Amino acid sequence: MSACVDIILGIQWGDEGKGRVIDRAADEYDVVARFGGGDNAGHTIVIGNQRYALRVVPSGVFHQRPRLFIGGGTVISLEGLLAEFDMLAKHGVDLRRIAISDRAHIVFPYHAALDRAADRARGENAIGTTGRGIGPAYVDKVARTGITFGDLRNPDMLEAKLRRNHSIKVADLARLDLEAVAAFPTFEQLLATTKTFAERIVPHIVDGVSYIHEAFEGGQRILVEGAQGTLLDIGYGTYPFVTSSHTIAGGACIGLGIGPTQISRVTGIAKAYCTRVGAGPFPSELHDEFGLRLRERGAEFGVVTKRPRRCGWFDAVAARYAARVNGLTDAVITKLDVISGFERIGIVTEYRLGGSSVGVEAMGEPDLKPVVTWHQGWNDDLSEVRRIDDLPALPRAYVAELERCIGVPISAVSVGPERASLATV
Numbered sequence: 571m572s573a574c575v576d577i578i579l580g581i582q583w584g585d586e587g588k589g590r591v592i593d594r595a596a597d598e599y600d601v602v603a604r605f606g607g608g609d610n611a612g613h614t615i616v617i618g619n620q621r622y623a624l625r626v627v628p629s630g631v632f633h634q635r636p637r638l639f640i641g642g643g644t645v646i647s648l649e650g651l652l653a654e655f656d657m658l659a660k661h662g663v664d665l666r667r668i669a670i671s672d673r674a675h676i677v678f679p680y681h682a683a684l685d686r687a688a689d690r691a692r693g694e695n696a697i698g699t700t701g702r703g704i705g706p707a708y709v710d711k712v713a714r715t716g717i718t719f720g721d722l723r724n725p726d727m728l729e730a731k732l733r734r735n736h737s738i739k740v741a742d743l744a745r746l747d748l749e750a751v752a753a754f755p756t757f758e759q760l761l762a763t764t765k766t767f768a769e770r771i772v773p774h775i776v777d778g779v780s781y782i783h784e785a786f787e788g789g790q791r792i793l794v795e796g797a798q799g800t801l802l803d804i805g806y807g808t809y810p811f812v813t814s815s816h817t818i819a820g821g822a823c824i825g826l827g828i829g830p831t832q833i834s835r836v837t838g839i840a841k842a843y844c845t846r847v848g849a850g851p852f853p854s855e856l857h858d859e860f861g862l863r864l865r866e867r868g869a870e871f872g873v874v875t876k877r878p879r880r881c882g883w884f885d886a887v888a889a890r891y892a893a894r895v896n897g898l899t900d901a902v903i904t905k906l907d908v909i910s911g912f913e914r915i916g917i918v919t920e921y922r923l924g925g926s927s928v929g930v931e932a933m934g935e936p937d938l939k940p941v942v943t944w945h946q947g948w949n950d951d952l953s954e955v956r957r958i959d960d961l962p963a964l965p966r967a968y969v970a971e972l973e974r975c976i977g978v979p980i981s982a983v984s985v986g987p988e989r990a991s992l993a994t995v
């Protein structure tokens with residue numbers, strides 16, 4: 571097979587099941603690469619009785635074939651990365667297969683402290699961030715004051731940059747939360763821990779552009795793993811209730827240093843319903859017994875923060891929008907098993923505002939009214955279905971309806987969290 575770059579990303583508000591879909595696909599690839607975000611992501615993989623939660627290491631790590639690459643568009647905590655390395659080593663993973671781009675930015679403890687203090691200061695307008703320092707780290711990147719993994723290889727430069735940033739950040743933090751400053755490490759402590767972490771991380775740092783292009787030019791197959799979801803994109807999501815990176819397919823080019831002409835396939839992952847963690851508009855949200863049932867049956871609690879996820883019906887308006895902004899070639903529906911046992915299932919097919927039909931751009935309007943189309947539910951156990959055409963008639967019709975809504979072919983449907991629980995075409 572010849573070189574390719576295929577992208578798999580979320581087309582809702584994150585947690586669509588990207589980890590499980592990527593794990594399932596990864597043994598057909600030579601490299602699996604993350605392009606954005608950091609440990610705000612939590613990607614779950616279930617293999618037999620074992621459940622793994624990955625934060626920044628790509629979800630191909632439980633196969634022998636692929637190498638794993640953390641691209642230049644990411645922002646990564648050294649401490650978090652090493653904790654993940656330790657977890658993986660315990661499970662027998664050869665860590666030498668993991669590389670990180672010299673262009674990736676480092677998330678320091680001051681970023682996380684600022685993230686939490688800033689979100690608290692927003693009061694009732696809080697975004698409900700994961701508190702991992704993602705936003706403040708991207709702020710530094712854009713302000714051109716960030717510290718990259720490449721800087722870890724130059725101790726003098728690292729020390730100078732860290733000294734400057736530490737004093738600025740402590741002052742910033744003092745303006746938001748004096749108590750947080752008291753608990754904050756001194757510059758000397760921060761430098762010492764950074765240097766200790768760097769010793770283990772430096773051997774994994776590569777020239778990220780050469781890494782990805784040499785793989786491609788060598789005929790290798792590259793699978794690109796999205797984090798978060800389309801509606802959390804900094805430019806095209808439900809701003810300002812978004813993350814601080816580009817989560818859409820275009821972000822993969824930026825985050826890996828590749829061109830759009832190299833991309834063959836963009837697969838969008840969507841749950842058979844919708845969830846969202848944190849604040850922000852969610853037109854199909856259910857505040858009733860249906861919403862509670864989705865949360866319970868789907869075990870909808872955050873991997874990173876353990877927060878209960880808000881739940882609602884599938885949103886066809888948002889899905890169609892996501893198909894456009896990502897240039898989807900196909901889609902995968904996850905968690906179809908979760909909606910077995912509902913007597914009827916809704917799909918939000920239209921938003922109405924002041925007598926007109928409106929799109930995703932109007933999602934934040936307080937008077938927006940979602941229009942729900944109803945589908946007959948089913949009671950079948952879907953967990954053993956392995957081909958989409960073998961689905962019983964009602965769930966098969968529901969999947970066909972989702973396909974019509976998204977406007978691209980559905981290439982797989984997942985019917986359980988375990989690696990094998992996937993129905994394909």
Ligand code: GDP
Nearest residue numbers: 585586587588589612613614905984985986987
């Ligand atoms: P990601 O961030 O997109 O990788 O998704 P998460 O791992 O945060 O959340 C998805 C959750 O749904 C995890 O707990 C998965 O184990 C689980 N899951 C994924 N696919 C299915 C499925 O088809 N059925 C069920 N019941 N659970 C699933």
Ligand code: IMO
Nearest residue numbers: 584585610611612699700797798812813847848
């Ligand atoms: P995965 O990759 C779900 C949400 C947060 C918050 C907003 C901003 O597992 O799908 P941030 O810490 O990024 O500044 O928070 O984005 N968020 C996610 N929600 N899944 C994720 O990742 C998320 N990453 C960030 O809850 O609303």
Ligand code: MG
Nearest residue numbers: 585612613873
């Ligand atoms: Mg997740």
